[in-house]
Amino acid sequence: MAEASGFSRRKLIAMVGAAAGSAAAYQVMASLGFAEESPYRGPIRLDGDPKGASVLILGAGLAGMTAALELHQAGYRVQILEYNARAGGRNWSLRGGDTYTELGGAVQRCEFETGLYLNPGPWRIPYHHHGVLDYCRRLGVALEPFIQLNHNAYVHNTTGFGGAPQRIRTVKTDFNGATAELLAKATRKGALDAEVSKDDQEILIEALRSLGGLDKELTYRAGDTSSEFRGYARDPGGGLSARPVDGAPMGLHDILTSRLWRGLQNFLLYEFQTTMFQPVGGMGRIGEAFARALPTETIRYGAKVIEIAQDGHGVTATY
Ligand SMILES: Cc1cc2nc3c(=O)[nH]c(=O)nc-3n(C[C@H](O)[C@H](O)[C@H](O)COP(=O)(O)OP(=O)(O)OC[C@H]3O[C@@H](n4cnc5c(N)ncnc54)[C@H](O)[C@@H]3O)c2cc1C
Structure with a gap:
C-alpha cells in the first residue's frame, strides 16, 4: 500500500525511526514482515x-x-x-x-x-533470531535467559487507584475474571444465541470459568482460584498463621478508569515472547x-x- 502511493516502505520506516525512535521503527518493520523469524x-x-x-x-x-x-x-x-x-x-x-x-x-x-x-x-535476543544465537554458540558467548515479563512488577498511572502502583498479576487476573464473568452471564442469558450455537455456548462457559477463575454461579470473587493467580492478601505459610488470606479483587470500574489495562499486552508481541536471551555480562x-x-x-x-x-x-x- 505504501509503495502504491509513491512512498517507499524504507522511507516510512526511516521516518518512524526519526520521529519515534528505533524501537518504534522495529515494530513497524515487524508489522511489515521485515523482522520475522530468521531464515538462517x-x-x-x-x-x-x-x-x-x-x-x-x-x-x-x-x-x-x-x-x-x-x-x-x-x-x-x-x-x-x-x-x-x-x-x-x-x-x-x-x-x-x-x-x-x-x-x-x-x-x-x-x-x-x-x-x-x-x-x-x-x-534482547529473541528465540527466533537463529543466526545470532548460532554465532554466539560458535564464538563461545555464554547466554542466559532474559526475563522481560515479570508478573510481579508494577503498572502505574497517577490517576488510577489514587496513584498507587498495582501488580501486573492482580490487574490482569481481575480484569480477566470480571470480563469472563460478564461474558459468561451474558451467554447464559441468551445474549449470544444469534452468534454461537447452544453446544458451543456450553463449551464457551466452561472455558470462561477456567480462564477467568469463575465459581459455579459464574461469578469472579475472592477465593482459592482467584488467589492462585492474583496472589494472596496473606500467603500460605506455617505455624499459627498457616491459613492463607485471599486477596480481594479490585472492581472492574476501577480497572477500566485507571487505564492500567493498557499495560497488560506489553511484551506479548511475537518479537518479545519467551524465551529470550542475553549474553552473560552484556550485549x-x-x-x-x-x-x-x-x-x-x-x-x-x-x-x-x-x-x-x-x-x-x-x-x-x-x-
Ligand atoms: C536502542 C536500540 C535497541 C535495540 N534493541 C534490539 C534488540 O533488543 N534486539 C535486536 O535484535 N535488535 C535490537 N536493535 C537493533 C540492532 O541493534 C541492530 O539491528 C544491529 O545492531 C545493527 O547492526 P549493523 O552491523 O547492521 O549496524 P551497526 O551496529 O550500526 O554497525 C555499523 C558500524 O559502522 C560504523 N560506521 C558507521 N559509519 C561509519 C563511517 N563513516 N566510517 C567508519 N565506520 C562507520 C559504526 O561505528 C558501527 O560500528 C536495537 C537497536 C537500538 C538502537
Missing part, C-alpha cells in the same frame, strides 16, 4: 576465494563482523574500517567505570559498580567475541570513512 538454517557456506582477492568492509557492527568472519574463513584477505574505538556497533555495553563521550562532546561517566553494565542499544560480549575470532589488525579503529567512489577499475574508500 546453519553456517553460511562460501566458496573459496578467487586467488589473492581482498575485501574492504565498512563498519565493525555485527553485520560487518559477520561478513568479515565468513569471508576470512573462506580465504579472503579482509580489512574493516571502523569509526569507533571498539567493535560491535550499536550492539555494545557500557560498564561501571567506563567514560563515554557522546557525539556533540558531552562526557558521561558510568559511576555504577564494576561488574554492572548498561546496554545502550539492543538488550557487548558478542562484538568482542567476533573481534577475537578475527586476526589482529583486521579492524582499523578510529577510521572514519568520508567518501566512497567507484569507477571502471574498482572502488575507493577514503577515511
Whole structure:
C-alpha cells in the first residue's frame, strides 16, 4: 500500500525511526514482515576465494563482523574500517567505570559498580533470531535467559487507584475474571444465541470459568482460584498463621478508569515472547567475541570513512 502511493516502505520506516525512535521503527518493520523469524538454517557456506582477492568492509557492527568472519574463513584477505574505538556497533555495553563521550562532546561517566553494565542499544535476543544465537554458540558467548515479563512488577498511572502502583498479576487476573464473568452471564442469558450455537455456548462457559477463575454461579470473587493467580492478601505459610488470606479483587470500574489495562499486552508481541536471551555480562560480549575470532589488525579503529567512489577499475574508500 505504501509503495502504491509513491512512498517507499524504507522511507516510512526511516521516518518512524526519526520521529519515534528505533524501537518504534522495529515494530513497524515487524508489522511489515521485515523482522520475522530468521531464515538462517546453519553456517553460511562460501566458496573459496578467487586467488589473492581482498575485501574492504565498512563498519565493525555485527553485520560487518559477520561478513568479515565468513569471508576470512573462506580465504579472503579482509580489512574493516571502523569509526569507533571498539567493535560491535550499536550492539555494545557500557560498564561501571567506563567514560563515554557522546557525539556533540558531552562526557558521561558510568559511576555504577564494576561488574554492572548498561546496554545502550539492543538488550534482547529473541528465540527466533537463529543466526545470532548460532554465532554466539560458535564464538563461545555464554547466554542466559532474559526475563522481560515479570508478573510481579508494577503498572502505574497517577490517576488510577489514587496513584498507587498495582501488580501486573492482580490487574490482569481481575480484569480477566470480571470480563469472563460478564461474558459468561451474558451467554447464559441468551445474549449470544444469534452468534454461537447452544453446544458451543456450553463449551464457551466452561472455558470462561477456567480462564477467568469463575465459581459455579459464574461469578469472579475472592477465593482459592482467584488467589492462585492474583496472589494472596496473606500467603500460605506455617505455624499459627498457616491459613492463607485471599486477596480481594479490585472492581472492574476501577480497572477500566485507571487505564492500567493498557499495560497488560506489553511484551506479548511475537518479537518479545519467551524465551529470550542475553549474553552473560552484556550485549557487548558478542562484538568482542567476533573481534577475537578475527586476526589482529583486521579492524582499523578510529577510521572514519568520508567518501566512497567507484569507477571502471574498482572502488575507493577514503577515511
Ligand atoms: C536502542 C536500540 C535497541 C535495540 N534493541 C534490539 C534488540 O533488543 N534486539 C535486536 O535484535 N535488535 C535490537 N536493535 C537493533 C540492532 O541493534 C541492530 O539491528 C544491529 O545492531 C545493527 O547492526 P549493523 O552491523 O547492521 O549496524 P551497526 O551496529 O550500526 O554497525 C555499523 C558500524 O559502522 C560504523 N560506521 C558507521 N559509519 C561509519 C563511517 N563513516 N566510517 C567508519 N565506520 C562507520 C559504526 O561505528 C558501527 O560500528 C536495537 C537497536 C537500538 C538502537
